[in-house]
Amino acid sequence: MTDMLKSISLSRLSRDDKPIAIAAMFILVILIAGTVYTLDRFGSAPLFSPGYLIQQLQIGSFLGIVAAGMMLVILISQIDLSVPWTLAAGAMTATAVGGPWALPAALAVGLFVGTINGLGVAYLRIPSMIFTLGVNAVMRGLMVAQTGGFAPQTKATDLMRYLAAERTFGIPHAIFVWLAVSILLVIMLRRTSFGRSIYAIGNKESAAYLSGVPTKRVTIIAFILCSVLASLSGVLLAGYSTKAYQGMGDAYVLPAIAAVVIGGTNILGGRGRYLGTVVGVILIVLLNSVLSIMEMPEAGRQIIYGLVIIAMLLVYGRGEKATS
Amino acid sequence: MSATKSSDFMLKIKQNMGFSIAVLLFTVVYFLYHLAHPKGFSTQVLVQNSNEVFSLAMLAMAQTVPVLLGGLDLSVGAVMTLIDCLASHLLEGQGVSVGFGVIVCLIAGAAAGFVNGCVVVFGRIQPIIATLATGAVYMGLALFLRPIPGGKINEDINWAMTNALGDFAETVGIFEEGKASWFQPIAGIPTALVLLILVAVLVWVPFRRSVTGRTVYAIGSAEGAAFMSGLNIAGGKLAAFTLAGFLAGIGGIFMAIQTSSGNADIPMAGAYTLSSIASVVIGGTSLLGGTGSAIGSIFGTLILKVISFNFRVFDIAPLLQPLFEGLVLLAAVSLGALSILRVKNQLELFR
Structure with missing residues (x-):
């Protein structure tokens, strides 16, 4: 009976909402399974405490x-594998420059890398x-040559600490940064012509080009935004761990792709909602945490x-068979 | 008659421009390397180079097959690591048990590839994301087999496979312990190089010429058209991923033999996967599928590796090596793309 209800309500959802609903349900399953374990093992249920959930969101904000x-980038049916060392380069630049220019310098690194990616x-x-x-x-090469292959001795600035680790009303600022990025992105994707162009290019680039979408410009801007966000995440991560280190971005690229895809975005582009990506990120972070x-x-x-x-x-991610 | 033959040859070169450039580039750079090396043009250097190249060359061949489909296999590094760990358990003994172990490892590699194929074909999940997930599973299995690096490989096998043919014959006890006079001219050839050529000739060439192989190329060119022509799409895809797993497995076995241990190193597996993609592209295979060959990918690997060889003989700071590797990769793909700038009709660019 409940199964039938579930299937009815799921089938009513649109093609883009179904993955989000299923992923959200799976998050609950993870939390419940973890709680059953902790109740059995330690006799407590820390997984549903606000403190634990907020801490997970803080860790999740970097991802x-x-x-x-x-x-x-995936929405325009491309992919960005330069994220790991863009993130590390952003963090290393920020700590190396220091002072008030740390954040702008790091974002400039992202802007530069994104422009190169987009042009290519x-x-x-x-x-x-x-x-x-x-x-x-190349970025890895530059950073290794710059730092000699060791973790740089420089420290995160106060602003970086403030953005990543400190809290207001018990909520870490990193979550606010993630929230701000998310709101800007949702507005951009749903309310601006740039957002519509992104979906159009992902669906069929030639059709978008013929309808007058500046496909090249949109592609470059998408890559720039991706790299700038990666370097921003690097700055936050350096602030969180008080320093930058080699390979700090390596653990982010594949989970990021997985989060986007789990959230229902088509890996071939053109389809997917931003909320799904948020749900995908939370799912991956919680899964990691509960397993540990x-x-x-x-x-x-x-x-x-x-x-x-x-x-x-x-x-929900099954493609269609080639029939013609 | 000879005129048409030479023009045929020129046409072939023109049709395989990426491949031809890769071969030429490798020949020149490798020649320079031997000239500059104090022990250049010797068996010792050749053996060392072949051993370093072999596993990545296998992975590059493995990666080529899904790429020809228009897909990508992000699990080749993980399959190699899994088989490396498996081999470090199975290749310890003597005689028959080692042979049995090699066969089990080969089957395991092919099975891992077959599972990839099943997820892609029957699950209808995009290859890149499907193999990203199966790659994590294979890494997990490898970590179960070898939570910490270790294990051991039969020493005779290690010696025979990672040296020249002469040492191979001596260890195995054929050709009068490798002293037969007719054998001397080829005794200095590295075993790994011979093995690489054997795999290319005995595995890749027959596959390329089979109906299944041509199906893989057809799917990469136009899947819909291939389906309409009555080709077995599911079979072609399954075969492609299985072959990729098989080849990655060979790379894993050799890695275990070479290092005499098993090591489930996640970053290393990832680096090998990415290098295999780079090798495939430098070797002239299109990431869009349908054109290219595994032989080209071998040369792509050789070029990547020869760059790092040159760092040792020419006095360049080793810290700059990753930078140069990246720049060479970017230069290679950018040069290949320059013809785009000559295209007059923008619509031809979209595919």
């Missing part, structure tokens, strides 16, 4: 900001998969992580 940028993809029409991979290697509470070894975590992505996509 969330990266995923927001990645979503823009929009004008040279090199597949973004390989071009951003090359840019990532369960003291699951790294091996088991990897397997569960992979199986969850496949299972979610089998439910």
Whole structure:
């Protein structure tokens, strides 16, 4: 009976909302499974306490900001693999410059990387998969040459600490930054011609071009936004951990792609809602956290992580068969 | 007669421009490397280089097949690591048990690829995201097999496979312990190089010429048209991913033999996957699918590796190496894309 109700209410949802509803339900399942474990093991249920959830959101905000940028790029059916070292370069620049110019300098790094990516993809029409991979290697090379391959000795500035780690009314500022980025992005995607152009390009680039969409400009701006958001996330992450370090972005690119896709955005572009990406980020962060509470070894975590992505996509991410 | 033959040859070169440039570039750079190396043109250097190249060359071949479909396999590095860890458990013993272990490893690699294929074909999930997920699963399995690096490989196998043919024959005890006079001219060839050529000739070439192989190319060019022509789309995709897993498995076995241990290193697996994509592109295979070959990808790997070889002989700060690798990759793909600028009709750019 409940199954029938569920299937009826799910089928009423639009194609873009269904993944979000299912992913949100899965988040509840994770929380409940974790709580059953903690009740059994320690006799307490910390997973539903506000403190725990807010801390998870704070950790999730770094991934969330990266995923927001990645979503823009995926929506125009491209991908940005230069995120790891754009993030690290943003963090390293911010700590190296220091003072009031730390944040602008880091965002400028993002602007620069994004412009290069956009030019390569929009004008040279090199597949973004390989071009951003090359840019990532160059950024890594520059940072390794700059720092000698060690973690830089520089420290995060007070502003970075304030943005990433400090709290107002018990809520970390990182969450506010994520919220601000999210609101701007939703307005941009739903209310501006730029947002519509992004969806149009993702659906069919040639059609968008013929209807007068400046496809090259939109592509470049999407890549710039992605890189700027990655470097912003790097600044926050450096503020959170008080310093920048080598490889700090490596753990962000694949989870960001996974979060975007779990949230129902089509990996081929053109379809998906921003809310889905937020839900996807929360799902991944909570899954990681609950598995580590369960003291699951790294091996088991990897397997569960992979199986969850496949299972979610089998439910709603299936493509259509080629028939013509 | 000879005129038409030479023009045929020129046409072939023109049609495989990316591949031809890759071969030429490699030949020149590798020649310079040997000239500058104090022990240049010696078996010792050749053996060392072949051993370093082999695993990535296998991964590049593996990556080529899904790329020809128009897809991508982000799990090749994970499959290689999984088989590396499996081999570090199975290749310890002597004689028959080692042979049995190699066969199990080969089957396991192919099985991992087959699972990828099933998720893509029957789950109808995009290859890039499907293999991202299965790659995590394979890494998890590898970590179960080897939570910490370790294990051991039969020492004879290690010695025979990572040296020249002469040492191979001596260890295995064929050709009068490798002292047969007819054998001497080829005794200095590295075993890994011979193995690489054997895999290319015995696995890739037959696949390329089979109906299944041509189906893979057809799917990459136009899946709808391939379907309408009555080709077995599902079978082609399954075969492509299975072959990718099989080749990645060979790379994993060699890695275990070479390092004499198993190591489930997540960053290393990721780096190998990304290098395999770079090799494929430098080797002239289009990421859009339908054109290219695994042989080209081997040369793509050789070019990537030869750059790092050159860092050792020419006195360049090793810290600059990643920067140069990135710049070479960017330069290679940008040069390949310059013809775009000559296109008059913008609509031809969209595919």
